[in-house]
């Protein structure tokens with residue numbers, strides 16, 4: 408269906424708009440990118456914010472310090488209940504500006520360097536092989552989310568942080584409570600409080616018995632020295648635990664669903680080498696862009712972008728999924744090319760808040776996709792794709808479950 412631009416009303420009713428295809432952004436974005444006018448969209452708290460749909464302007468805004476991520480600033484537009492709830496805790500790196508942002512980020516970056524990530528590759532390979540062995544032993548149909556996609560990043564981030572991996576169902580359920588858009592204020596609050604109580608207990612245990620993990624480093628270097636309070640450590644660990652498992656598991660499951668529905672791409676991946684697998688991950692990240700609700704910022708002063716004046720106090724929502732299909736940057740945005748991938752996509756954001764775990768996420772996905780479709784070349788979705796429940800009701804897009812067989 409072609410959406411006529413004239414049918415779009417300003418302000419647009421809300422985000423996310425409905426999709427026509429579960430693997431592509433709402434069709435309206437194509438028209439918005441072509442428009443000379445800018446559109447506003449109404450967000451959860453009833454405010455109208457500018458909706459930015461193009462690549463160049465998205466990167467300009469996300470790298471401009473005149474646009475704030477600080478949710479405590481007066482008039483910051485909340486696009487969902489989780490943002491409103493999480494701001495009640497002590498500041499998280501993703502919701503503050505400089506200089507506090509760098510101070511918070513610096514304490515954790517050492518655990519996500521390229522060297523650290525590569526050192527984990529063989530254990531991730533072992534984990535992935537073990538999960539595939541289990542599925543083969545069990546026999547289909549199995550749920551690829553619970554038996555594969557969720558386990559990989561949950562186990563890996565648990566290992567880095569020092570969270571018992573067997574608790575992953577528990578912390579995933581609490582995470583879901585926070586990010587389910589239909590959960591209501593009380594449900595979201597229960598999720599946050601539950602997850603924070605769980606982490607507080609874990610952190611306090613490490614005070615008595617520190618180990619070789621990131622939580623223990625927070626405890627020995629920052630908590631015990633009085634540089635951070637327990638609540639500040641809780642927030643930092645919460646951010647890493649959520650970001651480290653929810654996003655990557657969604658990308659693995661959604662990426663697998665896409666590859667099973669598009670055998671030509673699955674074959675390219677299966678026949679190619681590790682470089683092809685790395686290319687597949689870049690293209691899937693760009694094409695599927697799971698952060699489908701966009702990145703919100705608040706203008707701290709009047710700023711002119713592309714001839715449009717954004718006034719001090721106005722909100723701006725950068726639609727990463729639209730920017731990643733911008734035809735002025737990506738010549739064939741609706742096709743994937745694993746041999747010549749577009750590495751300059753914005754699936755991990757842009758600017759100072761660009762994803763800290765992107766190297767880790769890439770490595771996990773490379774191992775997961777390549778190994779799964781090499782060892783299970785006949786893997787297919789066990790139900791009609793129209794019966795698959797896509798996560799339109801969660802902040803991070805993906806699938807709720809994915810029955811597969813072979």
Ligand code: HEM
Nearest residue numbers: 500501647650651654655658754755756760762763764768
């Ligand atoms: C496919 C997987 C992933 C995607 C698509 C993704 C996407 C993103 C995006 C778009 C941002 C920018 C947020 C903003 O500008 O407000 C971000 C930030 C962040 N991500 Fe990821 N992420 C992924 C995996 C991970 C992993 C595995 C970790 C590991 C802990 C992680 C940790 C973080 C952190 C800590 C930030 C905040 C960085 C900062 O504010 O400086 N992410 N991510």
